[in-house]
Amino acid sequence: MPPRIQTRTVSNTLLPYLTATSSSSSSLSSLPSLSPTSSQCISRQFSATAAPQAQTKLRRQMFEWLDGEGAVFKHHIPGQTNYVTSLKQRDNEGSDKARPFPNNQSFFSEPILSEELRNEVYNRVVEQKKSARVVSVELGIDMKRIAAVVRLVELEKRQRAQGKPLALPYARAVHEMVPITPLAEKGERQQYHEPINDLPAHPLTGSQIFYPVPESRSFNRVEAGRVFSGAPALEQSEAAEISHPSDLVEKIIEDPNSIGWVGKGANARQILQPADVRIPHPHMVALERDRLANPNEWRAVADLQSKRLERQDKIEKERRERIQARREKKLTVVSPEDSRFDYRIKDTIYTTETTGTDGRGSKAAGRRYGVPHRDRTRGEVKIPTRVEA
Amino acid sequence: MRNRASNTLSKGKIRQSWSKYNLYNMQRFRSPPTTNRTFFQQKWSAKAASRAYHGEQVREGQWKRMFNHRIRSVIPMNASDLAADDGSLVSSGRGSGLDTGGKPAYQTRPIPYTNMTFAPLERRLDVAIFRALFASSARQARQFVIHGAVTVNGQKMKHPSYLLNPGDLFQVEPDRVLYATGYPKTPFERRMGRMGRRQAKAARLAEAEGGAPEAEAESKEAAKEDTKETKKEDTKETLQALLAQAKAVMSAGKETLAPQRKQELRGFQKAVRRVLSRSESSTVLADSLEAQFSQLTLLLKAKRAEKKPEKKDVKPRPEDAFATDKGDAELASAKEDTEAAASDKLSEAFAQATLGNDVDASELTDEEFETLRRALTQMRDNPLDNSKTYSTPWQPRQYMSAFAFIPRYLEVNQNICAAVYLRHPVARPGSAEVPTPFGESIATPAYGWYLRRRW
Numbered sequence: 003m004p005p006r007i008q009t010r011t012v013s014n015t016l017l018p019y020l021t022a023t024s025s026s027s028s029s030l031s032s033l034p035s036l037s038p039t040s041s042q043c044i045s046r047q048f049s050a051t052a053a054p055q056a057q058t059k060l061r062r063q064m065f066e067w068l069d070g071e072g073a074v075f076k077h078h079i080p081g082q083t084n085y086v087t088s089l090k091q092r093d094n095e096g097s098d099k100a101r102p103f104p105n106n107q108s109f110f111s112e113p114i115l116s117e118e119l120r121n122e123v124y125n126r127v128v129e130q131k132k133s134a135r136v137v138s139v140e141l142g143i144d145m146k147r148i149a150a151v152v153r154l155v156e157l158e159k160r161q162r163a164q165g166k167p168l169a170l171p172y173a174r175a176v177h178e179m180v181p182i183t184p185l186a187e188k189g190e191r192q193q194y195h196e197p198i199n200d201l202p203a204h205p206l207t208g209s210q211i212f213y214p215v216p217e218s219r220s221f222n223r224v225e226a227g228r229v230f231s232g233a234p235a236l237e238q239s240e241a242a243e244i245s246h247p248s249d250l251v252e253k254i255i256e257d258p259n260s261i262g263w264v265g266k267g268a269n270a271r272q273i274l275q276p277a278d279v280r281i282p283h284p285h286m287v288a289l290e291r292d293r294l295a296n297p298n299e300w301r302a303v304a305d306l307q308s309k310r311l312e313r314q315d316k317i318e319k320e321r322r323e324r325i326q327a328r329r330e331k332k333l334t335v336v337s338p339e340d341s342r343f344d345y346r347i348k349d350t351i352y353t354t355e356t357t358g359t360d361g362r363g364s365k366a367a368g369r370r371y372g373v374p375h376r377d378r379t380r381g382e383v384k385i386p387t388r389v390e391a
Numbered sequence: 392m393r394n395r396a397s398n399t400l401s402k403g404k405i406r407q408s409w410s411k412y413n414l415y416n417m418q419r420f421r422s423p424p425t426t427n428r429t430f431f432q433q434k435w436s437a438k439a440a441s442r443a444y445h446g447e448q449v450r451e452g453q454w455k456r457m458f459n460h461r462i463r464s465v466i467p468m469n470a471s472d473l474a475a476d477d478g479s480l481v482s483s484g485r486g487s488g489l490d491t492g493g494k495p496a497y498q499t500r501p502i503p504y505t506n507m508t509f510a511p512l513e514r515r516l517d518v519a520i521f522r523a524l525f526a527s528s529a530r531q532a533r534q535f536v537i538h539g540a541v542t543v544n545g546q547k548m549k550h551p552s553y554l555l556n557p558g559d560l561f562q563v564e565p566d567r568v569l570y571a572t573g574y575p576k577t578p579f580e581r582r583m584g585r586m587g588r589r590q591a592k593a594a595r596l597a598e599a600e601g602g603a604p605e606a607e608a609e610s611k612e613a614a615k616e617d618t619k620e621t622k623k624e625d626t627k628e629t630l631q632a633l634l635a636q637a638k639a640v641m642s643a644g645k646e647t648l649a650p651q652r653k654q655e656l657r658g659f660q661k662a663v664r665r666v667l668s669r670s671e672s673s674t675v676l677a678d679s680l681e682a683q684f685s686q687l688t689l690l691l692k693a694k695r696a697e698k699k700p701e702k703k704d705v706k707p708r709p710e711d712a713f714a715t716d717k718g719d720a721e722l723a724s725a726k727e728d729t730e731a732a733a734s735d736k737l738s739e740a741f742a743q744a745t746l747g748n749d750v751d752a753s754e755l756t757d758e759e760f761e762t763l764r765r766a767l768t769q770m771r772d773n774p775l776d777n778s779k780t781y782s783t784p785w786q787p788r789q790y791m792s793a794f795a796f797i798p799r800y801l802e803v804n805q806n807i808c809a810a811v812y813l814r815h816p817v818a819r820p821g822s823a824e825v826p827t828p829f830g831e832s833i834a835t836p837a838y839g840w841y842l843r844r845r846w
Contacts, residue, residue: 060400064415075414078792086418086793102796103828104418108503110822111796114803146557147802150811153560154804161807169565171773172572173805175787176524179795196799197467200819205461215482223478246477276478281468290474385550389543389559 080178083111100181113181115143115151115195117173122185123148124155133315135283142194145282199281206230206274223247223276231274233264247276248291251284255314285310396447396530404443405828407521408528409794422832430836437836441829445509446518448533449552457511458841462504464818499820503831505838506823510816513800513825516541516561517551522826523803523810524795525563526571527788535571540564555812562809566780573781574788583777633662634759656775656784659766798824 071089078084083100090104099110126137134148186192213229215221224247253260262273278287292303336345350367357366362373376382398412405417423436446454512518517533526532533551535541541548543561773784797803803810816824
């Protein structure tokens with residue numbers, strides 16, 4: 003018969019009293035009722051199984067790593083990145099860009115704008131009144147980022163003036179941990195922050211097309227765009243007018259409607275334009291072409307470029323004003339004196355485009371019989387899809 | 392929503408979190424094996440691993456609706472290349488034997504498309520807050536949104552699933568960000584904070600009961616005694632002590648222990664308070680840094696070494712008991728003069744007329760001035776304040792740096808804890824903008840899983 007656990011636990015409950023009375027542990031072990039294996043049960047009196055270790059193996063391994071190799075990640079060294087990839091030296095040899103994830107070879111920790119560079123952008127745009135396009139080319143920062151920086155610095159200035167709380171120590175710590183594009187010293191060349199002429203890959207270019215072209219004919223980017231969008235080839239005379247795809251830029255800026263259309267009705271889409279037109283800074287291609295044509299007349303080329311930019315800006319501005327004026331013409335704003343609200347009143351347009359063929363279209367004005375409110379339709383997303391700035 | 396996003400060691404899943412468990416899991420993560428496993432099994436495990444990181448707070452059905460097989464990508468164009476060639480160079484002469492080997496004219500690295508599988512989730516407000524380093528996990532970011540600490544374009548937004556549009560500006564309360572990214576409070580600091588709150592409450596109650604005037608009188612008396620005591624101190628000695636403390640505060644680096652540093656800071660803060668409390672105007676402690684600094688230098692009669700003959704400070708005679716009030720008033724007026732940068736001559740004449748005695752001024756070098764100013768600046772920007780929810784003075788939490796990166800599609804201003812979502816993330820040759828800890832061996836099967844039409 004195996005030894006009974008029950009009796010042992012009972013004897014164990016008595017142990018404190020036994021040890022209190024007995025003078026030493028040797029006398030304890032000499033007691034006939036206690037087997038040598040029961041000594042481990044002293045700590046856990048109600049369990050027959052061996053006591054588990056304080057930590058699991060995984061946990062112990064984790065703390066070993068955190069105290070050993072991983073100890074460097076606890077605190078950062080100002081001005082240096084501190085990513086896990088630094089443990090594997092061989093991975094870091096390939097590129098100088100920091101990778102935060104050891105398994106992902108194609109994600110890099112990109113530099114952010116330094117505080118001085120940010121203020122410089124604001125200074126050039128707001129105080130020197132340069133256009134975002136010009137500042138973008140000067141400093142190598144994307145135009146969208148330029149706009150965002152101006153907005154954020156403006157907000158910061160306002161909050162400082164209002165005495166709102168700021169997170170200055172946090173900002174300093176983040177700028178110490180993350181790579182940074184500094185502002186160039188006086189007389190030095192400004193380091194480019196990011197590529198500014200990114201061409202978005204158009205979905206139409208995803209397909210592979212077999213398109214035979216006579217060898218006698220030059221097949222350039224303009225014609226490739228037409229092939230991708232399924233438009234007929236240009237007439238010989240039209241094609242002869244375009245010496246280089248960037249010639250189209252001026253034309254399109256002056257008249258955006260000069261881009262042709264393919265397809266009918268809902269399938270109608272504009273013909274895919276060459277990369278020279280679709281990049282954010284088409285004027286840079288024109289500048290390069292001028293430079294190639296007149297390699298020694300850099301001053302004349304610079305003058306030509308500034309004139310070109312001025313002209314393009316002027317056209318853009320005029321168009322924006324025209325659109326704004328048209329919008330305002332359609333809209334009547336009524337702002338009563340004792341009201342917190344402005345009322346914007348638009349004329350209802352009652353056409354088949356807005357109301358649909360049966361007069362029940364979802365974009366039509368007013369309530370329509372038999373058309374449930376949008377709130378009531380199934381699967382309607384209720385959370386806002388945009389917030390007006 | 393129940394939080395299932397635990398950082399277990401046995402599962403070893405990677406989460407959007409800065410916890411040390413996550414760091415350990417991230418560095419030991421290995422791609423699941425593919426040998427002897429069916430394609431379905433490979434895709435399943437890839438999907439499971441990547442969904443544990445990307446939007447685990449999003450239901451699977453919700454995510455499947457967001458998934459888009461079309462992935463945004465860009466090609467950086469070189470203006471001089473475009474100018475040199477209209478494209479006919481690539482297409483010409485293919486049939487007439489002009490083909491030079493197998494090399495294409497433009498060589499590019501492959502675009503890692505499948506690493507962009509979870510790009511639609513990066514539009515979510517909670518994920519964007521985490522990516523902007525405003526929260527230590529996506530779950531915490533979500534909580535900030537729900538608790539109303541986040542605005543989008545200046546309006547409060549309480550939906551973590553709000554999909555940001557290009558150009559949206561989102562902002563988190565700086566205190567929340569400091570809490571999320573800072574050191575947690577120690578039990579001692581928590582106790583101090585509790586005591587502070589209790590005292591403030593008691594003071595409020597006393598004021599409500601109408602015992603305010605008495606308390607005020609008491610405090611005034613105490614302040615008067617204090618000023619009397621401090622006035623007896625030599626200003627020169629005080630200045631030297633203050634400067635030594637400022638130097639200690641500024642020089643404290645990594646090697647000094649945190650408690651010791653805190654003691655130094657507390658000592659410096661006290662000293663500055665004591666000096667400033669001698670000033671008559673009650674708003675000095677809440678004033679701007681410049682005002683405080685000028686007041687401090689004024690009270691301590693500090694001078695720039697080279698400008699000795701120009702500036703003369705006014706010193707009230709403490710021996711004249713009945714004249715103290717008058718003297719303090721004069722001091723205050725003198726202060727206003729200096730702050731307003733009024734003519735020195737006038738104040739000099741004023742001082743000469745009223746007091747007539749010359750002041751022995753302590754001389755400070757420019758460096759010492761600078762040290763004092765920097766110490767004061769740090770005290771203002773990163774103060775010791777137990778009423779905050781994080782350990783003060785603020786310092787970044789442990790292991791933050793291993794996770795600190797800001798993707799290109801965000802422009803962040805850390806000072807005001809605001810960021811702009813510039814555009815949707817894109818892939819480009821050699822790199823993908825969606826931050827994901829998984830390599831191609833997981834990204835591609837996961838993309839394949841969601842490509843399947845299973846309805």
